[in-house]
Amino acid sequence: MKSSLNIGLAVVAVLIAIIPGAVLAEDTKLEHTEAARAAAMRLGKTLKARLVSTMKTQGPVAAVTVCAEDAYAIAAQVSEDTGMDVGRRALRVRNPGNAPDAWEREALSQFLAAQDRGEDVSKLERSATVRTADGDVFYWAKPILLEQPCTTCHGSAVEPALAATITDYYPNDQATGFAVGDVRGIFSVKKRLP
Numbered sequence: 001m002k003s004s005l006n007i008g009l010a011v012v013a014v015l016i017a018i019i020p021g022a023v024l025a026e027d028t029k030l031e032h033t034e035a036a037r038a039a040a041m042r043l044g045k046t047l048k049a050r051l052v053s054t055m056k057t058q059g060p061v062a063a064v065t066v067c068a069e070d071a072y073a074i075a076a077q078v079s080e081d082t083g084m085d086v087g088r089r090a091l092r093v094r095n096p097g098n099a100p101d102a103w104e105r106e107a108l109s110q111f112l113a114a115q116d117r118g119e120d121v122s123k124l125e126r127s128a129t130v131r132t133a134d135g136d137v138f139y140w141a142k143p144i145l146l147e148q149p150c151t152t153c154h155g156s157a158v159e160p161a162l163a164a165t166i167t168d169y170y171p172n173d174q175a176t177g178f179a180v181g182d183v184r185g186i187f188s189v190k191k192r193l194p
């Protein structure tokens with residue numbers, strides 16, 4: 001038992017000696033992944049809390065500006081604090097500015113396909129290091145699932161006055177007709193690597 005542990009440790013020691021670059025890359029990836037998770041959680045929690053409290057105190061029409069403006073302010077703050085580019089993306093967008101890039105689109109498609117197969121997507125995430133024209137970028141994504149309070153503005157029966165306000169802001173809105181539990185979009189985190 002003890003000797004097999006020793007052999008195991010020796011193998012690890014040799015591997016670390018041979019492939020320091022690879023080990024370092026794995027460590028760095030884990031570090032970025034954990035930072036991305038925390039950043040996405042902060043954006044999601046802050047935004048949801050503000051949405052729910054504004055809907056309660058001022059009604060859903062007023063809360064539209066929370067999603068339209070506060071979402072960016074919160075995302076910008078989290079991005080500044082973490083040095084990562086943190087945001088929300090979707091395939092059926094309300095704001096065309098939230099359309100995904102190629103990697104994000106693929107991640108979204110995979111999450112939607114997993115949901116179509118009946119998988120529990122709530123714990124899924126994807127990450128990759130992507131070579132771009134501007135250098136390597138670490139990408140991370142996690143599904144945003146629709147919850148009950150979200151149906152007010154993204155469900156199948158949006159109240160007419162609210163629907164009119166939404167269409168005023170977003171004439172090409174595609175983000176209604178969702179049910180609780182549906183993959184509504186993703187939290188996307190990107191970090192340019194040195």
Ligand code: HEC
Pocket residue numbers: 048051055060061062063064065067068069071088089090092093094095096098144145146147149150151152153154166175184185186
């Ligand atoms: C008061 C209305 C309202 C509620 C409630 C609401 N949203 Fe939104 N949502 C919007 C608006 C408006 C936008 C467009 C924001 C923008 O301009 O980026 C949006 C955009 C989004 C986007 C970005 C992609 C896109 O379509 O532009 C996601 C993802 C999203 N909402 C998810 C949710 C989730 C999840 C909830 C529930 C926790 C929720 N929303 C609750 C109004 C709402």
